[in-house]
Each structure stands twice: as structure tokens, then as C-alpha cells.
Amino acid sequence: MNDxxxxxxxxxxxxxxxxxxxxxxxxxxxxxxxxEELRASGFKFVSPPENPTELPSSALQRNRFSHR
Structure with a gap:
């Protein structure tokens, strides 16, 4: 496969x-x-959640396994 x-x-x-x-x-x-250069120019970064295991499942995750 050549992607x-x-x-x-x-x-x-x-x-x-x-x-x-x-x-x-x-x-x-x-x-x-x-x-840091991007931040200085005004670009905003979004930090990841501290504990992603406690986040609710997304719709994508719920749908991914529902068709088995």
C-alpha cells in the first residue's frame, strides 16, 4: 500500500x-x-486533558463497535 x-x-x-x-x-x-515562536505570534495551543481515561466516550468511539 502506497499512502x-x-x-x-x-x-x-x-x-x-x-x-x-x-x-x-x-x-x-x-x-x-x-x-514558543508560534505562541509569541498569537497562536493558541490547546492542552490535552490531564486524565483522558476519565473523559466520556465520544460518539465516534460509541459507533465504532456498535455494528459488530
Whole structure:
């Protein structure tokens, strides 16, 4: 299966790995730096819930298994 999205994700991963010589910490720090630049320009980030297991099931989750 040749999925365009998967191919693009792998290309980005390979480019980042090459740029930072495989240093995952440097990649993470670059991502965090980019987030801070976006915040400074007014972009708002939404934090994930602290305990997602306590959230109610979404309609998608309820429907996913209802047709079995």
C-alpha cells in the first residue's frame, strides 16, 4: 500500500533525522522552540486533558463497535 500521507511523514522524519544527526533531544528542542515562536505570534495551543481515561466516550468511539 502506497499512502501519500505515510510517505510524506517518513520523508519529514528522515529530513529531521538528517538535520539533527539523529539526536531526538535536539529535534524535541527545535519543536518546542517553534511552539514558543508560534505562541509569541498569537497562536493558541490547546492542552490535552490531564486524565483522558476519565473523559466520556465520544460518539465516534460509541459507533465504532456498535455494528459488530
Amino acid at each position: 501519500e500521507i505515510i510517505t510524506e511523514v517518513h520523508a519529514i522524519k528522515d529530513a529531521l533525522s538528517k538535520r539533527f544527526k539523529g539526536d531526538a533531544r535536539a529535534i524535541f528542542e527545535d519543536i518546542k522552540k517553534g511552539e
